[in-house]
Structure formats: structure tokens, C-alpha cells
Amino acid sequence: MTVKTRFAPSPTGYLHIGGVRTALYSWLHARKAGGKFLLRIEDTDRERSTQASVDAILDGMKWLALDYDEAPVYQTDHFDRYKVVIQQLVDQGDAYPCYCSKEALETMRDQQRANKEKPRYDGRCRDRTTPKEGVDPVIRFRNPTEGEVVIDDLIKGKVVIANKELDDLIIARSDGTPTYNLTVVVDDLDKEMSHVIRGDDHINNTPRQINIMHALGKNPPQFAHAPMILGDDGKRLSKRHGAVSVMQYRDDGFLPEALINYLMRLGWSHGDQEIFSREEMIELFDVADVNGAASIFNSEKLLWLNQHYIKTLPVATLIEQLQWHLTHQKLDVSKGPALSDVIEVQRDRAKTLVDLVASSRYFYEDFESYNEKAAKKQFKTATPNIMQAVHDALSSLTHWETGEINDVILATCEALSLKLNKVGPPLRVAVTGTAMSPSLDTTLYLVGRERTLERITKAIAFNRAKYA
RNA sequence: GUCCCCAUCGUCUAGUGGUUAGGACACCGCCCUUUCACGGCGGUAACCGGGGUUCAAGUCCCCGUGGGGACGCCA
Numbered sequence: 001m002t003v004k005t006r007f008a009p010s011p012t013g014y015l016h017i018g019g020v021r022t023a024l025y026s027w028l029h030a031r032k033a034g035g036k037f038l039l040r041i042e043d044t045d046r047e048r049s050t051q052a053s054v055d056a057i058l059d060g061m062k063w064l065a066l067d068y069d070e071a072p073v074y075q076t077d078h079f080d081r082y083k084v085v086i087q088q089l090v091d092q093g094d095a096y097p098c099y100c101s102k103e104a105l106e107t108m109r110d111q112q113r114a115n116k117e118k119p120r121y122d123g124r125c126r127d128r129t130t131p132k133e134g135v136d137p138v139i140r141f142r143n144p145t146e147g148e149v150v151i152d153d154l155i156k157g158k159v160v161i162a163n164k165e166l167d168d169l170i171i172a173r174s175d176g177t178p179t180y181n182l183t184v185v186v187d188d189l190d191k192e193m194s195h196v197i198r199g200d201d202h203i204n205n206t207p208r209q210i211n212i213m214h215a216l217g218k219n220p221p222q223f224a225h226a227p228m229i230l231g232d233d234g235k236r237l238s239k240r241h242g243a244v245s246v247m248q249y250r251d252d253g254f255l256p257e258a259l260i261n262y263l264m265r266l267g268w269s270h271g272d273q274e275i276f277s278r279e280e281m282i283e284l285f286d287v288a289d290v291n292g293a294a295s296i297f298n299s300e301k302l303l304w305l306n307q308h309y310i311k312t313l314p315v316a317t318l319i320e321q322l323q324w325h326l327t328h329q330k331l332d333v334s335k336g337p338a339l340s341d342v343i344e345v346q347r348d349r350a351k352t353l354v355d356l357v358a359s360s361r362y363f364y365e366d367f368e369s370y371n372e373k374a375a376k377k378q379f380k381t382a383t384p385n386i387m388q389a390v391h392d393a394l395s396s397l398t399h400w401e402t403g404e405i406n407d408v409i410l411a412t413c414e415a416l417s418l419k420l421n422k423v424g425p426p427l428r429v430a431v432t433g434t435a436m437s438p439s440l441d442t443t444l445y446l447v448g449r450e451r452t453l454e455r456i457t458k459a460i461a462f463n464r465a466k467y468a
Numbered sequence: 469g470u471c472c473c474c475a476u477c478g479u480c481u482a483g484u485g486g487u488u489a490g491g492a493c494a495c496c497g498c499c500c501u502u503u504c505a506c507g508g509c510g511g512u513a514a515c516c517g518g519g520g521u522u523c524a525a526g527u528c529c530c531c532g533u534g535g536g537g538a539c540g541c542c543a
Contacts, residue, residue, distance in 0.1 A: 010543045045542055102541070109539090118470035119539055138541055156473065165471055165539095173541040180543045204472065204538040227474075228536065236536065262480095265492090269481055272491040291481080293474045294536055301480065301493040311506075349505040359504090374503095409502085424502045436504035 003035025004194045007061075007068075008184070010042040011053035014245035015060035017297065018199060018229045018237055021263045025226055026197040027066045028264070028285040038191065039068040044075050044183050060246040064256045065278075073191070075183050082178035085186050085216070086139055086171055094215040095171060097137035098125040120167035139172035141182075141212055149207035154224035155290045156200070161207040169208055181205055185212045193221045197287060200225035224287045227267060227294040237297060251328075253352030255321055257313065258306035267291040275308065307351045315340045318347070325357045336364040337446040345438040345446065359436070363446055366455070367433040370462075374435035378426040383463045386423055387430060389416055391456040400449040406441040430459035 007023040009015065030037035039061065043049040061068070089095035098121075100108075109119035126142065144163045151159040171182035178186075184205075188196060203225045213220045231242035249259055261276055268291065270276075270284045310318065319339055326333060333339045342360050350356035361367075370379075393408045393415075413423050424440055431452055437443045444452045 008543090012543075042543060048542070098541095105541090113469070113539095116469040120470095159472070161472070167539090170541055175541080177541090179541070184543085199537095200473065201537055202543085205543090225473085230536075232479090234535070266480065269491095271482065274480095274492055291474095295481090296479060298479050298493070304493055307506095346505095348507090378503095406502095420502050428503060434504090438504085440502060 001194055003030055003033035004038070004192060005030045005035070005197055006038040006040050006188070006191070006193055007066075008040040008042050008187075008198070009057050010045065010048075011050060011057060012045065012048040013053055013239045014056040014247065016237070016239060016243040016245060017263065018243065020060065020064065020066075020246050020259070021229065021266070022198055022226055023061070023066055024064075024260060024263055025224070025285075025287060025290065026195075028281055029195060029197060029224075029287050031282045032285055035194070036069045037067075038070055038073065040073040040075065040187060040191075042075050042180070042183065044178060044180065046076070046177070056245065056247065063247065063250055064260060073187065075187065078183070078187065079177070081190070082172075082183055082186055083176070086178060086182065089141065089171070089212075089215060090139060092215065094142050095139050096126060096128070096142060097131070098140045098168075098170070099128070099132035099135045099137045100125060101135075118165070121169075123168055126168065136174040136176075138170045138174050140168040141171050141208070141215070143168050143208065143211055149210050151203070151206050151210070151223055153203075154195075154197075154222060154287050155227075156203070156225055156292055159203065159206075163207075163211075166208055166211070171212075181208055181212065185209050185216070188221060189213060189216065189218050195222045195224060195287075197224040197226065200227050224290070226290055227292060229266065230294050230296045232296065232298075234296060236294075250324070253325065253354030253356070254302070254306050255309045255313065255353070257309045258302065261309075262302045262305050266297070267293075267295045275305075303351050310347050310350055310353070310356065315343050318343050318353075322353055322357065325353050329354070329357045331357055331361055331364060333364050337448070341446060345442050349436070349438075359434075362432045362434070362437075366451070369433070370429055371434045374429045374433075378429045378435070379459075379463050379466065380426070381467050382422075383426050384460045384467070386416060386418070386426065387456050387460045387463070390423065390427055391453060391460070394444075394449075394456070395453055397449070400445065402441040402445045405444050409440060426459075427456070431455045 005026040007019075007026050009019050009023075027037050029035075041054055041057070043054070058072070086095065090097075105121065108122060112119045121140070125137075125140070131137070143166045146163055148160050148162045149166075151161070153159055169181055170179055172178055206223055206225070210220045229237045231237045235241055237243040246259070250256075260278075260281075264276060264281055264285070265274065268285070268289055270289075276284070322339070322343075333342075342363050343356070346356055346360050350359065389412050390409065393412045394405070397404055397408060409423065409427070410420070413420050416423070425435070428437055428440060428443070429435060431437075431444060431447055447455075
């Protein structure tokens, strides 16, 4: 049997971290087996589905490089097909019309709750033979009342649910449109899915879906229910609670490599290994190794992974990922040092791409003011004279390169009988506006001769004015 | 409330009957160092509780407890 998996989000909001993880697991499972991975948009709730959400899902998948093998499937394109299946179930006697009003159902559930029972449909229209005038009925699936459903879940193991715990779920609304449990079954069957990998918030739906599949004379696929991701407070991460769009991670300066690595490793492991390339992921992943327990999302570790990838990914990849940030943080890198050179010297001190851009700005732009703390600490009464000496020495340089810059700074220290720690720090503030940068020689080299000298001159003026 | 799932350091996890219970993030200390980082070395820190089974239990079973999920004409 060829392996076929799908990711089936509903377009009622952005794509968030939990969705991405099940998408990743499905993708990995298919890729490992050389099978197919499909994207299906579950847009049967026309009230809440939006095109913006569809776009957000597509964008997210693209950014994370989770590619699918066929054009995305939209369930709204399958309404005719669902109608046929619903009719078939009715004709077989496996489904029936129910005329109960929403209000009647609500009071029924309230009563059950009051009796400390599980709220569920009591089957009052099961054996009804006459329609109720003027009421458009919903269609309910006639769930078996006896026996049990066994799910051989790849992650959870054997899960047994008694049919008497299940009620007759609605498969078609009163307006005739199909509901989730019906559409999932039809599409998974029609597309011949071999494995359904989804969040375990769906595990209660699974026995119902299996029963529908059996009523249709089909064998269910293999299921794998991945546990939820929890927030820092141990509560389920949801759109309402702490979960943000994956694109927010892009905006915050995370690399897709880091996010994917983090998500795969959250609830899954391969011994002590923390870092996985895509190839390794595909090679080593086995859905059966996914942990059955929910796990808490830890952004510190994500940050660490992000830093790791900033440090180790090819510069070309970083440049590619940096484009969006350069545009959005409005940093023009066309005039100044080569971006690749800046990345090389800055990558060890950035946790995110946002940091990287922000802390590299002085290579390309002059700054209006000095970092207050840095200026206060490093600019003293003696600064103008020291800076003047440095300026004179640097301006006499014939070759603007790190070795010579370094020599000149050291020589100036000697000439002034000062230690480097009296000269270096103020010079750094003068040239970068901040207290942190790569080594001085490298920094000055990349900032460039002209800009360096200009900035030193400015710092002299600034300090003269300050101490006048 | 009912049903389902789960339970090792603060967090992510390794562990598949006999381990000084390992790794990673975070935290702390030391080293490196022209700042900030990177890096190196070291440290604090865990088997939810109670019963069984067994010569032996973090590992198997049961019961608690705790956490999560589900209980829609949402998906």
C-alpha cells in the first residue's frame, strides 16, 4: 500500500504552531516512505472560513518548505459528492432525518448535565417515520448502539471506545451542507489516505468516523494522534490562548530551520540528538516514536536553536532569509560593506534575524545619537584628546585593513601611555554608537575608512561640547 | 459530571526489570577575552502517591492524585 498522508486545516484563522507540528509529522511520514503528502482545506463552515486564512496557511507552508504533492483540495468543491454519500447512508438506513430544534437539543443537554451525565443526543428521532411540517431536518448518522470501536493508534496504542458512549452525530445541517465528520471520512476514503496524523483533540471523533467508514463498506486508514502543545502555564496552546501565527515567528526573526527542528524535537526524540537536518529528519522520524504526552512550548530553547542555525547555516541562506527583514526594518545594505562579510562577523552574537539587522545597522547608516548608557560610561573629559590621537593615527594609514588598524590602535595607546581599555571602549562607542560590536579592528575595517574618521570627528565635537 | 489520553530535573527528553538515573535548554560558577557574544570546563536540579508482581521496579499490574482533551446544525 502506498503511503498517503494529509494536513487538513480549517481556514478560520492563521496557521499556528500546533497545526504546523501535525503538518510536519504528516509530511515527514510521507516523505520517509516515499509516499504522497496532500493539503486539504476544510472550509465547509462557510460562516467562519476566509480567504485570508487560506492564504495564511499557504504562506506558512511555503515559508516552512512543507511541500505537498497535488494542488490543495477544497472541501467546498466536493459538496455534490458529499450529498451523494449522505443520501446513500440514508437509503441504507444508516442515517436518518432529525427534526429537533437547536433549543430542544440545548435543554436536553442541560438536563443531562444536571443529572451528571455526558451530554449527548438521545436518539429521539431515530425511529420517526413521519416528517415534521415546515422543519428542515438535519441528517444524523445511526451509530451502532452496541459493541466497541478499537483504534490501533500509532502513537497512543490501543484505544477502545464503547459504542454506547457515542451518539448519533449530525452529518448534514438543516441547510443540507455536510459537517466535519462526514467530509473527513469521504475525502480520506476518496483520496485513499493510508495514514491520518492529527492532533489528539480529534481522538474522540475517530470512533465515529470509523463507524461511518464501516457503514460505507470501507476500511479505515491508520491513525496517529499527536498530543497537544501547551503554553508556559500548562494550558493548551490555542489561537485564543498564547498561540501565534507561524508567520509571526518569521517576523520575529526566526529561521524556518529552527522552528521545524524545534517542533519535531518537541515530543519526539532520537537519543540525545538535538540538531537535525531535513535529511536526517526524514531518515530518522517514525511517527510511532512520538511521545504520547502533551508538551510545553519553551521559547528559550527555540531561541537557542535559532541562534544555532544563525551561526551555522550557509551565509547565502541567511542572506535569503534576511531580505524580508531588511525591507521591513528599512535597512539599505547597498552602500557599505558586503552583507556576507557583516553576517560572518555578527552571526555569533545574534539570537534572531531581527537582532542581526538591528545590531548591524551602524555598518550602513550613520546614527543620530549614542546609546545613552554606553556614552555615559565611556565618554570622559579625556576623550576628545584620545580620539584626536586615534583619528590622526588612523588617517595616516595607507592600507585600510584589520592588521594595520589593530597596530595603529595599539601604537596610539603606547604613545598616550594608556591601556587599551581606556582607548578601545570609547572608540567603539564613537564609531558604532553602542557598547557592543565585533572586535575593533574588524568593526572599523567594515565600517570603512571614511565613515570611521567622520564618526571619530563627530565624537570629538560631541565631547568637546559636553565638557566645555 | 461522563468518556478518552497522559505522568523522569523548572522545560524538552533518554531510559524498555539490575544505571553513580544520561543529554539538551534555562540557571549558577570558573576559564578564554579589546566590549558584546561564541567557545571550553564544572555545578544545582527529576522517577506524583499508595498498593501489588518479582530475588530485583523509573521500567510490569491495580487504585488514587494531578494535568490535558472531548462532550456543537465548529473543525
